[in-house]
Amino acid sequence: MSKSADVVVIGSGIIGASCAWHLASRNLDVVVLERDVAPAMGSTGKSAAGVRVQFTTPPNIRLSMHSLPIYREFRERHGYDIGYRDIGYLLLVPDDRWDQHMESVVLQQSLGAPVEVLDPIAAQDYVSFDSEGLAGATYGPWDGIIDPHMATNAWVEMGKRLGVEYHFNSPVTKIERLTEGWVVHSQSGNNIFHCEQIVNATGAWSADAG
Structure with a gap:
């Protein structure tokens, strides 16, 4: 054919x-x-079907900032359930990686990504963990999963x-x-x-x- x-x-x-x-x-x-x-x-x-804005390079962050609203509004726009759940990503950062991680956060926020910086105590509002050796955490409320x-x-x-x-x-x-x-x-x-x-x-x- x-x-x-x-x-x-x-x-x-x-x-x-x-x-x-x-x-x-x-x-x-x-x-x-x-x-x-x-x-x-x-x-x-x-x-694993994770969707997130917490990346370290501008192209990945911009792509995520474009695609995440599509996933968030998919049912409303198109009438299909795609299993999107904005469960958030909590990233725990060790002391020796904190400065480097904060550089990424500054970049993410400069591109409009909703990322929160938390100390180890505040981060435990989301989940309990042993904070020894950790400088803090970042939380992306838009981050989540789809099916x-x-x-x-x-x-x-x-x-x-x-x-x-x-x-x-x-x-x-x-x-x-x-x-x-x-x-x-x-x-x-x-x-x-x-x-x-x-x-x-x-x-x-x-x-x-x-």
Whole structure:
């Protein structure tokens, strides 16, 4: 079978499924190729599914500040429960790491991240612990967890409603660059997909995609 699309997304973890929906919402024709039998069978489904703003580099903090409100408001915006729980992250910091950790906190707060600095006594309002050797703690009230399968399946179902075409059990075997666009070969049924752009959303397996 030969088919044309604006974009072929390889992989249906949370990144691939989210990309597919966002592209389709911009009126693009999208095909998703997934080697497994269902979404979120790779690193997405095996992750701890933590979401947080307490990072040490500007790109990670900015990405989190953009994505966390999406998770927090997902049910209200889209009508799907993705298991988001803002349980907060409490990071306990030893004496010898405190100054370095505070540099990260200054960066986080400068980018708008809600991060609180606590002494060891105040931190025990959240959980009891042995404070010996600890200088203090930081708490991110927005930080929490989601259900990776619920979240990914929500993006998949939303994408299908916009016309995204999903092909499971369809590992990519070859990718060809043309003068204009690409040709993606899939093992399932010897399918061939002509497209203008490719999104390789296979994570640690990206080098294996074609």
